[in-house]
Amino acid sequence: MRSYKPTLFRIWDVVLIVLLLVLVGLTVYFALAPSAGESAEIYLRGEKVATLPLHKNGEWSNEHIKVVVSDGKVSVTETDCPDKLCQKSGAIDQKGASIVCLPNQVVVKITGKGEVEVIV
Amino acid sequence: MKSKDLARAAILLAVALILGFLESLLPPIFPMLPYARIGLGNAAVLLALLWLGAPYAAVILVVKCVVIGLFSGAPTMILYSLAGGILSFGGMAILLRIGANGVPAISAAGGILHNVGQILVAMAITGVGGIAVLLVYLSLFGALAGVLIGVIVYFVDRATSRAAKGASE
Numbered sequence: 001m002r003s004y005k006p007t008l009f010r011i012w013d014v015v016l017i018v019l020l021l022v023l024v025g026l027t028v029y030f031a032l033a034p035s036a037g038e039s040a041e042i043y044l045r046g047e048k049v050a051t052l053p054l055h056k057n058g059e060w061s062n063e064h065i066k067v068v069v070s071d072g073k074v075s076v077t078e079t080d081c082p083d084k085l086c087q088k089s090g091a092i093d094q095k096g097a098s099i100v101c102l103p104n105q106v107v108v109k110i111t112g113k114g115e116v117e118v119i120v
Numbered sequence: 121m122k123s124k125d126l127a128r129a130a131i132l133l134a135v136a137l138i139l140g141f142l143e144s145l146l147p148p149i150f151p152m153l154p155y156a157r158i159g160l161g162n163a164a165v166l167l168a169l170l171w172l173g174a175p176y177a178a179v180i181l182v183v184k185c186v187v188i189g190l191f192s193g194a195p196t197m198i199l200y201s202l203a204g205g206i207l208s209f210g211g212m213a214i215l216l217r218i219g220a221n222g223v224p225a226i227s228a229a230g231g232i233l234h235n236v237g238q239i240l241v242a243m244a245i246t247g248v249g250g251i252a253v254l255l256v257y258l259s260l261f262g263a264l265a266g267v268l269i270g271v272i273v274y275f276v277d278r279a280t281s282r283a284a285k286g287a288s289e
Binding site for chain 1: 216217224225226229233236240243251253256263271273274
């Protein structure tokens with residue numbers, strides 16, 4: 001009636017376990033792959049002053065700093081601060097990434113769907 | 121033959137429920153990984169798969185998940201245990217059909233798939249991909265627990281089929 005004969009170990013077990021470990025590795029890899037965000041939030045002295053969607057070009061500026069969205073990435077293109085660290089940060093588009101300009105007290109943060117706090 | 125299968129299925133379901141309840145009373149093995157459980161009840165599901173085939177075993181699995189979820193006071197866990205259970209069950213059923221593997225390895229595959237299913241549900245519910253890191257630890261643990269269950273099932277099966285032979289001769 002039953003075709004399967006139970007055994008403790010067969011040589012195919014090695015293949016099976018290796019395949020499964022690869023499966024787990026791939027799952028973890030894809031789950032952790034960084035994903036692009038949806039919009040850039042700009043904070044001035046801790047207060048949110050603007051939200052720029054990443055899918056279209058746009059910009060925000062004040063007398064000290066200029067933030068530009070182009071080709072789905074956001075970057076600081078002009079600033080009058082001395083070290084220009086924010087400008088050197090380049091263009092960002094990954095969820096959770098940020099550019100900080102301390103002298104001008106400006107923070108640019110990428111947000112996106114699925115950015116939920118983990119409640120354990 | 122049918123009523124005999126039914127009686128066996130009922131016994132296996134009872135065993136699955138009792139083992140599941142007992143396990144839910146025990147403290148977690150690793151305090152930092154409260155969801156890492158040996159899953160003793162799965163021994164009964166695997167035995168049902170061996171002896172009675174996939175349909176009976178599937179019913180036992182679903183009833184076990186729902187009843188234990190309801191009675192242990194954590195109904196939301198039903199979703200997790202069902203997702204893990206169904207994925208694990210499907211994998212084990214296919215591997216048994218192929219028939220190229222030993223029982224402990226099939227059970228280990230079930231243990232790993234169980235954790236994969238649970239983590240996928242957790243990711244879908246919370247939307248946090250980072251949970252997948254847990255899978256590294258959970259799947260290793262699941263594999264070890266699966267091997268343990270598989271060895272138990274192998275010896276239970278051997279003992280009972282000898283007893284059955286002795287009784288029928």
